[in-house]
Amino acid sequence: MTSTVRGVIARGKGEPVEITSVVVPDPGPGEALVRIQACGVCHTDLHYREGGIGDDFPYLLGHEAAGVVEATGDGETRLAPGDFVILNWRAVCGQCRACRRGRPWYCFSTHNARQQMTLSDGTPLSPALGIGAFAEKTLVAAGQCTKVDPAVPPEVAGLLGCGVMAGLGAALNTAPVTRGDTVAVIGCGGVGDAAVLGARLAGAAAIIAVDIDPRKLEWAREFGATHVVNSRETDPVARIQQLTDGNGADVVIEAIGRPETYQQAFYARDLAGTVVLVGVPTPEMRLELPLLDFFGRGGALKSSWYGDCLPERDFPLLTGLYLQGRLPLDKFVSETIALEAVEDAFAKMARGEVLRSVVKL
């Protein structure tokens, strides 16, 4: 059996996305069919449609989602129809060399559904990040479903599935920020603001937000930045040093993914401080710096993939904090939109008008 649903696909490089019928197989063993309730629009979806991630068109876009399990494959014991879940793209295998060494957030063999979703003519679709959730229903591996409290609105819960988790996790898991740290966050979109929030949750003594857009700096303040720096007007390295007794910040989180802002992060940290790169660079980007500065400064230079999250550990924890009023995740939802408006949402994202547009189904 299959279901036929509406979904947003990218048919070819640079072509506007379109809504079309998607054929979704019933779940086999180890799989789950999920009715999507909300899915955020992320940069990665745009990168797919621009051909920046691969050439496996057509793509079924969307990957930052929450919904309700509709059916599971034979033998499923952990999930049941009716469960409210956040979809994740890190269903860890438990057996690869990273998992065996006790670092499953680096898992090299994460699970996705085995069966393929297709167009009506049978053309196989490549689901974005193994999810494909700009669709009424999607098929994923059961491990890609993390159960959370259904009291969380789906448009809020879904955000933890990608960008907001990346930013929170950059601060909480990768750095990790600890009580009393000074923290600077360079780039205050959805990911950077989530890093600001993570730093606040961890008890940072100061949180310095850096951006070139005054509106973004205002929002960063609402998320808990104690100081803001417009780096179009003020040298961010000098200002961060000034705000930290001339030393630089203990943790600097780069949430853009550009060489010039990475360089700012590198020099804005204290000696033996930590830089976390959570923004995603493009393949042609290069960085040239004196090697002696790497040696002479010590500390740690880290990257953060998906906030080094473990969905089963982090999603229930963070939704729990949201429900207690300690993590204002709803502030990330700039607007809710229909499936038809994904292309418009890409344009708003490119113009920097939103933290997150979220498709509600």
Ligand code: APR
């Ligand atoms: N200096 C300072 N801030 C900058 C600069 C710069 N040179 N260039 C851009 N910015 C700011 C923008 O004004 C914006 O507020 O960086 C922010 C980037 O935010 P978004 O475009 O909303 O992106 P976001 O969703 O937060 O993702 C950030 O993480 O997951 C990755 O692919 C994603 O690389 C992207 C990054």
Ligand code: ZN
């Ligand atoms: Zn693994």
Ligand code: ZN
């Ligand atoms: Zn994403």
